[in-house]
Amino acid sequence: MNFFNIIDLLAEADPDVLDRFSSRRAVFSSLGTVAQRAALATSPLFLGALFQKAYAGTASLPTDILNYALTLELLEADFYRQFLAAGQIPAGAATDAITVIKTHEDVHVDYLHKAVIAAGGTPVTGSATAGIRFNPSLLPATYADQLKYAQVLEDTGVRAYKGRAAELIGTDLLTPVLQIHSIEARHAAHIRTMRGQQPWVSLGDDLAADASYKAAYTSGVASSTKTVMALGGTTYGIPSYNPARPSPPESNLQQGAAGTKPAVLITTGIGSITYTADDAAAAFDEPLQAAEVLDSSRAGGLLA
Amino acid sequence: MSDTLRPTDSQSLQQGQPLLARIKRRSFFMYAGATAGATALALAGCSKDETTPSSSTSGNVSFGTGDASVLNYAYALEQLEAAFYAKVAALTTSPLQPAEVPYFAKMALHEAIHRDFLRTAINRDFSGNIIPDLTPKFDSIDFTKRVKAATDTKLGILDAAKAFEDLGVAAYNGAAKLFKSAVYLGIAGQIVSVEARHAAYVRDLITPGSFATNEGTDVLGFDRQMTPAAVLTVAQAFVEQTLNGSTIGQ
Numbered sequence: 001m002n003f004f005n006i007i008d009l010l011a012e013a014d015p016d017v018l019d020r021f022s023s024r025r026a027v028f029s030s031l032g033t034v035a036q037r038a039a040l041a042t043s044p045l046f047l048g049a050l051f052q053k054a055y056a057g058t059a060s061l062p063t064d065i066l067n068y069a070l071t072l073e074l075l076e077a078d079f080y081r082q083f084l085a086a087g088q089i090p091a092g093a094a095t096d097a098i099t100v101i102k103t104h105e106d107v108h109v110d111y112l113h114k115a116v117i118a119a120g121g122t123p124v125t126g127s128a129t130a131g132i133r134f135n136p137s138l139l140p141a142t143y144a145d146q147l148k149y150a151q152v153l154e155d156t157g158v159r160a161y162k163g164r165a166a167e168l169i170g171t172d173l174l175t176p177v178l179q180i181h182s183i184e185a186r187h188a189a190h191i192r193t194m195r196g197q198q199p200w201v202s203l204g205d206d207l208a209a210d211a212s213y214k215a216a217y218t219s220g221v222a223s224s225t226k227t228v229m230a231l232g233g234t235t236y237g238i239p240s241y242n243p244a245r246p247s248p249p250e251s252n253l254q255q256g257a258a259g260t261k262p263a264v265l266i267t268t269g270i271g272s273i274t275y276t277a278d279d280a281a282a283a284f285d286e287p288l289q290a291a292e293v294l295d296s297s298r299a300g301g302l303l304a
Numbered sequence: 305m306s307d308t309l310r311p312t313d314s315q316s317l318q319q320g321q322p323l324l325a326r327i328k329r330r331s332f333f334m335y336a337g338a339t340a341g342a343t344a345l346a347l348a349g350c351s352k353d354e355t356t357p358s359s360s361t362s363g364n365v366s367f368g369t370g371d372a373s374v375l376n377y378a379y380a381l382e383q384l385e386a387a388f389y390a391k392v393a394a395l396t397t398s399p400l401q402p403a404e405v406p407y408f409a410k411m412a413l414h415e416a417i418h419r420d421f422l423r424t425a426i427n428r429d430f431s432g433n434i435i436p437d438l439t440p441k442f443d444s445i446d447f448t449k450r451v452k453a454a455t456d457t458k459l460g461i462l463d464a465a466k467a468f469e470d471l472g473v474a475a476y477n478g479a480a481k482l483f484k485s486a487v488y489l490g491i492a493g494q495i496v497s498v499e500a501r502h503a504a505y506v507r508d509l510i511t512p513g514s515f516a517t518n519e520g521t522d523v524l525g526f527d528r529q530m531t532p533a534a535v536l537t538v539a540q541a542f543v544e545q546t547l548n549g550s551t552i553g554q
Binding site: 093096097100101103104105106107108111158161162165166169174175176178179180181182183184185186187188189190193198199200255256257258259261264266269270271273275276279280282283284285286287 | 414416418424483484485488524
């Protein structure tokens with residue numbers, strides 16, 4: 001009797017089944033040795049309890065995750081539209097770079113829009129005058145300040161995709177979403193370079209110390225616990241926010257917690273070499289939960 | 305444990321239990337709440353071989369199976385990157401421009417952190433399954449050149465850095481779907497975006513504004529993704545040992 005065969009069978013009915021279990025590794029870890037687990041696995045009571053636990057708080061549907069990503073891409077695309085239209089960007093390399101990034105965001109919007117439809121959902125929409133768009137009253141007057149919003153939007157986008165990837169395990173959407181994720185990181189690096197900042201997250205980042213922008217780099221905080229977003233002409237679900245487990249700040253120095261195994265302290269815990277806090281923080285980007293990203297202190301506050 | 309928590313291919317499902325292989329999502333939720341149904345599921349679970357990590361022999365590196373193999377794959381690439389940047393950082397006379405030297409020193413430390421972290425995580429979670437230290441082979445890189453000239457046969461430092469970073473991004477993007485555990489997928493996601501930042505920075509040094517430019521068959525707005533086999537074909541040129549990645553993710 002091997003109850004992992006059951007899991008294999010279930011994977012066909014529910015592609016997310018593996019994620020449900022792996023994200024609840026503590027269930028397995030708490031059971032002791034392999035022999036004990038095998039013995040327990042013969043018990044119907046055990047299986048029933050295990051599956052109930054795995055399916056408690058069932059994850060978002062792919063259309064929910066895609067609409068969430070589409071929300072952020074529509075926001076970015078509209079921001080870059082306004083950024084270019086404001087006419088403050090120096091001609092040449094700067095305008096070329098912002099134009100390239102805008103084009104990428106438009107491609108992402110188009111891809112996600114079609115993906116929502118293909119998955120059987122209703123895509124959120126936005127335009128220059130309605131739906132999901134960057135609040136025009138927030139666009140600063142100067143090029144330098146406009147670039148700050150670009151950096152915040154890109155760095156937040158990187159955190160946002162990271163925060164949802166695990167929910168796409170076992171789906172064909174995981175790879176293309178990650179291909180978008182790392183392009184956003186390239187955008188962020190370039191805009192940071194345009195601003196004279198390091199291309200990667202650094203403890204010395206100017207915006208991380210700026211009250212107007214630093215929420216993009218802090219640990220996750222969300223003031224709302226709502227799980228249904230009514231945006232852009234439709235509604236979609238997001239995971240309920242757990243205030244007891246906010247996402248780490250970008251200055252986080254501990255990585256790799258797995259089940260009952262604690263995180264590793266990067267500065268002194270991974271070998272004979274001691275690393276600085278700045279390098280330890282820069283070497284890993286941090287995720288954000290959907291509720292944290294859509295909070296009014298972050299991207300949610302930039303929506304019109 | 306997580307090594308066995310994986311979907312089999314459709315063929316083996318068909319050979320297994322045709323009745324339960326057709327289980328529908330709706331009926332599964334019934335099982336989730338009904339212990340009587342769980343009995344039927346328990347009876348359906350018949351024998352299936354556990355996966356055994358491959359062992360490596362001298363000169364031949366095998367990555368094993370399951371999540372350990374995907375982590376080993378990442379660890380191999382990070383070993384290469386870290387060794388490359390360490391060599392650049394140790395140059396007494398660098399062909400890099402003065403402003404580039406401190407950023408390359410930073411990237412050397414980021415990659416060393418990735419390498420050391422992955423080694424720590426693999427030893428913690430998959431004790432005994434880690435690949436050995438790789439011996440880098442950088443004879444195709446001219447460390448006296450910042451960028452190769454059109455007539456040069458060897459890569460300059462920036463050319464090699466771009467190649468390693470773009471390859472790393474494509475490798476993480478392509479391997480993500482091989483992870484069974486959300487924990488390791490999350491870690492890979494935290495690393496890959498830093499590699500993408502490195503890649504964008506290095507690309508801009510070679511050609512300003514090329515941070516996310518399409519090359520070859522790249523799709524506009526989407527970063528590259530490559531299979532382990534394709535990545536290791538490229539990486540093999542920079543490693544003395546023979547890399548055998550045929551079981552990665554299995």
